[in-house]
Amino acid sequence: LISAKDFFESSELHDAATRTLLSASQEPVDQEMVRAHVVEGFKSLAAANPGILAEVGNLTRVQKTALLSAVKLLNNFTLKHTGGRRLSIGDENATSTYIFHSIDADGNRGTGELGSFGKMSVSEVTIAQGPSGISFTVGPPVAGMFLISGRMTVTSRNSDGISGKIKAGFVNLHSTLSGTWHSEGV
DSSP, X not given: OEEHXXXXXXXXXXXXXXXXXXXXXXXXXXXXXXXXXXXXXXXXXXXXXXXXHHHHOEEOHHHHHHHHHHHHHGGXXXXXXXXXXXXXXXXXXXXXXXXXXXXXXXXXXXXXXXXXXXXXXXXXXXXXXXXXXXXXXXXXXXXXXXXXXXXXXXXXXXXXXXXEEEEEEEGGGTEEEEEEEEOOOO
16 A cells, blocks of 8 residues: 555656656657656645545555556547537637547557446547536446546637646546646647
8 A cells, every 4th residue: 555645756656747748748858857847746736735635545556556557648648630620719608519539649549548448448529618618528428427527727818829727537547637738729
């Protein structure tokens, strides 16, 4: 067993998150600088949320492995547009829905272990943009529930793109992930 706090401060998590961030970069990046930011980010999260970490308690080996796998798989989460619409910085009060298919690094449909049910992996990404932010699901639903779902709030809109905060729930991992997101261009 490992405590949630110790997991947040573990080099194993820091290394996985650093590798994931580095693999997502399209330009050369200082690896040590990225790792330093990752370490500081996880330490800040642990320090800011001691009650939540205490409530989580200890992680089993299986839970720890699943969380590390989720972090490593985040660099494979790509969206392939299936329609003619895209997110825009238009009317904030309008509700729009966009549908994509998630593909992995090899071009296969699906979300890997994050959205796996049996021999299949969910891939139908639905994004609904409305006045209170953006909600998303990855389906089709399995046993009446989406294996991956969440909300994105917009904190910045300008000519460079849209960015904000994201919170996603993963049924298979019995966990949520929070962070930031950014779209390039408008």
